[in-house]
Amino acid sequence: MNTDNEITKLKKVTFIEQARRSQIIECAIDTIVEIGYTQASLGEIAKRANVSKGVISYHFSSKDELFEQIVYKYDELSKSTFLPQFDMQIPPKKMMQKYIKSHLHFIEQNRNLVYANIEIVSNTRTKEGKFKFAGKFDERILEPIEYILLLGMKDGSFRRFTKLSRRILAQTIRNTIDGFSLEIIRNPDVDVSEYIKELNLIFDLSTRVD
Template identity: 40%
Template sequence: MRTNNKLNKPENRSFIEDARRAQIVDCAIEVIATKGFVNTSISRIAEEAGISKGVISYHFLSKEELIQQVVMEVYQAGAIYMDSHMKGKVKAKDILKAYIESNLAFMGDNPKKIIAVTEILANARTKEGKRLFDVTANDQFLAPIIQLLELGQQDGSFRALSTFSAKVLATTIRDTIDGVGFQLALDPNLDLESYSKELKILFDLATRKEEII
């Protein structure tokens, strides 16, 4: 058994080790998405990958560390995907539409990743019983949306918002989008394109400036 975590540092890993870790993460996503988090074990992931449990233990110190890697990689992939779709947008109104659209488009292109992360967020707990991940009202996730709402007020796209109102709206936007992931887990045939259109209309109305008649 390894007694240190040096291998887990990217600068200490070889190309082959990185490839093996990526394979294990992909297999973990497959098992969690198809079997559910509560039915996922290192043994099942090893079976899916066609390797021994020892190989997984060599690359990840625990199931918890592997699960954290899954969530981190999916969020990073989502951020890269969304950035590419929002690139070139200047007006806050257009950026918000692209933000919503790219979120749901990523879900549509990567359903198993979304279902796996949804399973993890809902069920993963520490040994003490606390949720392993809690992104509810997390400032790290809300900050970009709040900044976007501020930009919209500056460029005239959005109505005036107090600090409190902006946080409420940002939380609603983020929670609504995250909720789509839970619905996708229940219904793999969910019409994400139509859902995206409705959300864009909804939040356009929520941020629109009142017209003076």
């Protein structure tokens, strides 16, 4: 079965290559967490991966691509985690609670990836100073929250909002979640369950009908 062998070989090759890329990506993430975006040179990443600098260039076309892959990994993991949870059936209040809970759990379980993503996205700029990953800051990230708030307002489970007040509340919730990403790096022993409970209480109260 020549064909089979070749396929096996090809798969294996690709698999090894992918494994190596993954390993380097992982080390790059750790490096960023340990010493920060600014100091995370290829040399430092290579050191942590116990390989020579050239290995990284061999597997990635550039440092930019390596960092893009980290952002990509974050995006994919993020999408695959949260999209399936976006269920219209659940009542808005529950939905909001689920949103907060699942994001905090996601951050807890992927804290280094989440932190590295923030570092890269907030620091990578073009030569002209524009944010390279500007899309990451854009409004779309607020849409799910705004939509939940809208649903809850319509079915009477939340108080009334203007379009602007909905947006500001959504931003507040996002800021809270992003802030948690930094907090868990600084203080790894944070009590996540308690944090979730408190945030749910805070935003339950701040959305309740009088």
